[in-house]
Amino acid sequence: MTHVYQRLLSLYPAAxxxxxxxxxxxxxxxxxxxxxxxxxAVRASFLAREFAGLIAGALxxxxxxxxxxxxTDILSTRRFNMRNGFRFPKSTAILMTIILLxxxxxxxxxxxxxxxxxxVNPQIPPxxxxxSALLPPIALYVAFFYALGxxxxxxxxxxxxxxxxxxxxxSEQTK
Amino acid sequence: MESLPLTEPVLxxxxxxxxxxxxxxxxxxxxERMSNGRVLxxxxxxxxxxxxxxxxxxxxxxxxxxxxxxxxxxxxxxxxRRTLQMEVDRMKQLTRLATMRVASQEK
Numbered sequence: 001m002t003h004v005y006q007r008l009l010s011l012y013p014a015a016x017x018x019x020x021x022x023x024x025x026x027x028x029x030x031x032x033x034x035x036x037x038x039x040x041a042v043r044a045s046f047l048a049r050e051f052a053g054l055i056a057g058a059l060x061x062x063x064x065x066x067x068x069x070x071x072t073d074i075l076s077t078r079r080f081n082m083r084n085g086f087r088f089p090k091s092t093a094i095l096m097t098i099i100l101l102x103x104x105x106x107x108x109x110x111x112x113x114x115x116x117x118x119x120v121n122p123q124i125p126p127x128x129x130x131x132s133a134l135l136p137p138i139a140l141y142v143a144f145f146y147a148l149g150x151x152x153x154x155x156x157x158x159x160x161x162x163x164x165x166x167x168x169x170x171s172e173q174t175k
Numbered sequence: 176m177e178s179l180p181l182t183e184p185v186l187x188x189x190x191x192x193x194x195x196x197x198x199x200x201x202x203x204x205x206x207e208r209m210s211n212g213r214v215l216x217x218x219x220x221x222x223x224x225x226x227x228x229x230x231x232x233x234x235x236x237x238x239x240x241x242x243x244x245x246x247x248x249x250x251x252x253x254x255x256r257r258t259l260q261m262e263v264d265r266m267k268q269l270t271r272l273a274t275m276r277v278a279s280q281e282k
């Protein structure tokens with residue numbers, strides 16, 4: 001995991017890596033060592049939080065270096081903020097899974113009905129499947145977007161747990 | 176630049192450093208403890224905050240005898256302590272006002 005962390009750390013601007021890179025890796029090593037005796041779920045949550053936090057942090061630092069402003073100054077007032085009102089509960093994930101299964105079953109049922117019908121126009125040859133027999137192409141597309149949504153949700157969840165969404169929740173009032 | 180009101184992670188980081196100088200991992204654990212496990216900072220989030228707090232001169236590096244690069248400690252500057260005190264005062268005032276308003280509704 002340290003190897004993966006090191007790779008992600010290289011996403012940061014060089015100046016930030018020089019200043020904090022060794023410290024960040026050392027802190028990660030300690031936290032990673034601590035998480036060894038935790039449950040698989042806690043450990044997975046820890047790693048997701050670390051890696052998502054690292055990617056978000058690298059993006060923030062690059063914007064700061066390139067544009068000379070802190071992205072969080074803008075995000076503090078206009079950013080996407082996962083507040084209590086914004087929830088992506090487990091029930092939604094289950095519902096998405098049920099919908100996906102329903103779509104796949106409907107497509108398969110439709111194909112079986114189509115295959116059972118006699119060919120009314122003998123000049124048109126029957127459709128030959130050019131893709132996987134396991135899943136029709138449309139179902140593959142649906143599965144792809146579903147997986148994409150799931151990954152997005154995992155990243156948002158990890159960011160939420162990392163506290164990054166609260167880090168810059170500051171008002172217009174200046175010190 | 177950080178400004179008031181402070182975000183919860185920043186407030187917890189400053190509170191963590193208010194008592195004694197701490198290095199990164201110690202801050203992470205202290206923040207987790209103070210928030211009863213509700214705020215779990217990643218290293219990316221922590222060091223993003225530390226970098227901004229250093230830039231704002233609210234914290235400074237603190238040299239310890241046994242320090243290696245990975246055990247760099249940080250402590251509050253006088254300006255950081257003043258800011259923390261201002262935030263605490265602001266929250267006290269807000270809490271007092273909220274308590275009064277809630278009590279008046281209950282009567």
